[in-house]
């Protein structure tokens with residue numbers, strides 16, 4: 126009996142993608158071996174964080190890097206660094222009003238449940254642009270919003286953002302002119318692997334990635350890359366320092382796990398991986414289209430904006446809808462989660478499946494057709 130079975134928590138085939146709720150991604154055996162090694166010794170956590178940060182910065186062509194317990198934590202810590210930088214003081218010397226008076230410029234269409242960090246840090250948010258109205262002069266709008274209290278501009282990159290925000294280039298242009306740091310939440314923007322350095326090359330000051338999505342690091346890990354002066358401030362406030370970031374703990378296992386995963390991500394043959402995703406899409410389309418129950422087609426890019434194809438499936442059987450389908454897929458020994466779009470459409474994502482699993486998912490989907498008489 127495995128450890129999940131002992132607790133009565135069923136294992137799933139994840140046809141949804143790198144969703145945190147279903148486990149994000151899986152670590153390689155190399156990463157697990159490195160974590161095992163890390164877990165077997167005591168080390169100085171401050172030295173480990175520093176050395177791992179330096180190594181990751183070099184590997185990813187950034188000035189500096191910092192490991193956190195997730196991308197959401199990374200946004201919080203980045204904001205703290207920007208506040209500290211703006212006031213020219215360590216956080217512990219700042220008063221409540223200093224936090225409240227710190228202004229962060231952001232775009233309404235970039236709001237998401239992850240940005241509760243603005244409330245947690247007590248900053249004032251200055252919201253620009255509407256999702257149904259592309260501004261005529263975005264550069265001017267951003268510049269007009271800058272005040273002496275602006276500590277950062279926050280930008281979100283994801284496949285699911287609504288339109289309306291200016292481009293990252295325009296945002297950076299305004300930020301550079303006024304010497305305001307740009308914090309970029311790019312949690313799920315891997316692949317492509319080049320994003321690990323491209324944003325920094327564009328001039329983004331701090332870019333945040335999740336370690337538990339496509340990087341295949343520990344699920345509770347994240348990465349901040351960017352400017353040395355800002356990252357240096359993290360050593361004053363983030364774990365293990367007793368301060369604002371102390372509760373966002375990263376252990377030796379997470380630090381070594383994400384370091385190991387990043388090395389492998391850089392060495393990975395991304396072209397071969399892409400070909401594997403395409404093969405899964407082809408397999409699923411040919412299997413599912415052999416039945417009149419479904420119509421399956423390649424869809425690109427995926428919902429996170431990653432350059433990876435996925436499979437859009439339309440249910441053609443009138444006896445079936447996605448509610449019944451989901452219930453059926455979670456029933457029995459092979460339990461499968463898929464991404465539901467609406468009552469007749471769902472997606473299968475090859476990123477978190479092997480070819481064998483893609484086949485299993487399609488076999489189960491084809492069985493449902495028989496059982497509902499479609």
Ligand SMILES: *Cc1c(COP(=O)(O)O)cnc(C)c1O
Pocket residue numbers: 145194195196197198239281282283310311312313334335336337346347
């Ligand atoms: C997934 C995601 C996060 C959270 O990442 P964690 O590593 O789970 O904390 C934050 N922002 C965006 C845009 C995301 O997609």
